[in-house]
Amino acid sequence: MPSIKVKHEYGYIRAGEYQLFTQCFKPSNQSAMVILLHGYLDHAGSFNRLITFLIENHFEVVCYDLPGHGLSSGERATISSFEDYITSLQVIYDRVVPSLTQRPYFIAHSTGAMIGLEFAKRSVERFAKMALVAPLFRPPLWQLSKIGLLFTRKIMFINSFKRIFQTNSSDQDYLLFTKRDPLQEKRLPLSWLEALNKWLRFNDHHTSEDLSFLMIQGDHDKTIDSKYGLKKVQESYPNSQVIIMGNGHHQLLNEGDVIRNQTFSILLKFLKG
Template sequence: MFTRQEAERLREQLTPLDFEHAAPESELLTRYRRHYGIDGESLGLEFTHHIGVISSNEYTVVCQYFCLPQVESGTAFLLHGYYDHVGLFRHLIQYCLGCRISVVIFDFPGHGLSSGKPASIGSFQEYCEAFTDCLGAAKSAALPRPWVAVGQSTGSAVLMDSFQHHKLQSIANFEQSILLCPLLYPVGWSLSRFVFYLTRLFLPGIRRSFARNSHDEDFLAFLRNSDELQSKTLPTAWVTAMAEYQKRFLKADSHASALHIIQGTDDNTVDWKKNLPLIARKFPASKTYFIEGARHHMVNESLAYRDKIFAKLGELIGRSDTADTID
């Protein structure tokens, strides 16, 4: 088990992110990578691992760079979902590296190794600013292009919010922007928001229930029993921030960026039937691809679904014929 206390100690040991030199080994870093299966042996690929901190407003954001040893064919920027963190993205990291694409991925404030109240945020724009700060560091290091962005759920919301309000495309010039089950409205929001607005007057948060958002039973069990970086509550501050993001999204002008949306039809986390038309209205050049039967947590779906998801991802980034075999 890798504990939250160990995560805090590891963050305190880290120096500013260095894209040129791999991170020095430490017992805590080794334990972290092995526990989540993002070390070279677990991934079965050769790469150098860079990890360090980036300051973003009041937060110490931990960012990681999985760098291929040969000449790369680009860089993928991955954005995780709510309650997630870098350690849970081993399948997507492995897939991108197998496609000969290096990976940059950071823990959102309040998630994983980064500082902040667990699973809480004052505004989604703080996520956007952390993303922009990581992009700025990557830009200064002249990481290999083309650049692509892949967001899962809340990570997709951060991408859309950044396009609408933070001039993301002019900053990053992404060749492709891919959204996996993007968050706008969650399932049952029309009813649950009234319960929330009453609850927040008395409680700072409500107890989290672990959703069956994947067909991978081992992954679901790992979240419940073996990942101490999981928050056990849903803070009301985060729900307030999500509601503000929804209003900001609806007020924004339409945007020219062409988003590629991959959506599972058995997703019971986001209200995708409501969300997708709204996203298409704000991003009229967007395209949607459905994965029949797939659930919400696409990067951790069972292998049968994950193969279909990653095959579509490979088509979109032009790497469908180059990916190494993944487990």
């Protein structure tokens, strides 16, 4: 827990058909706000160490569970359209920004980073700064996966797969906690992959060269197609900064102490720079 006085508020905010479980952490000597957004099959509680770090550095933190994740409502781990994710972020943004004297910062992981990027592309002035950690631009072997998706749905009549918990961090305690965490989703619905396919097919070519951000990517990340993501950022967002974390896996925000602390330090320097 942080060593300074913190006001913790939580509750539900409606976004269309969804009730989003939202939390706000306000340190007594806050300097600015950071909006955090988690990745697929995850929830905001996984950011506990990052939240503590930001609070101790005088940032107010707002985070919420995506539809179908954590304590938010919605069919588990799926979505009819990725546009619903964008809408959820828009609702949270509209709720918190009017009370601010300056634009908020944004930090997101994986799928959350992709959602935040699309949100910012529609208005580059929404965030003061953006940090995208291991952003999902495309899953690995995506072209082959699309063929397998069609085969599985049309021929095998399978609607979901059991989640295989990957070794996506060098922190063994975190990996064990994730497997036991009741808020971690345990199945992967094909409907989510279908929604992702539609989203990527439509949005992959829409970019904004005026938009810049910090991208932090682990070189041991097997959860996403990191080579494609790096190439995409270099070509489509040339003003962005990219930092490669040696020996870093997908869960950079929950890595072992050394890599995690390095990641946090990079984020802090970026926010305060």
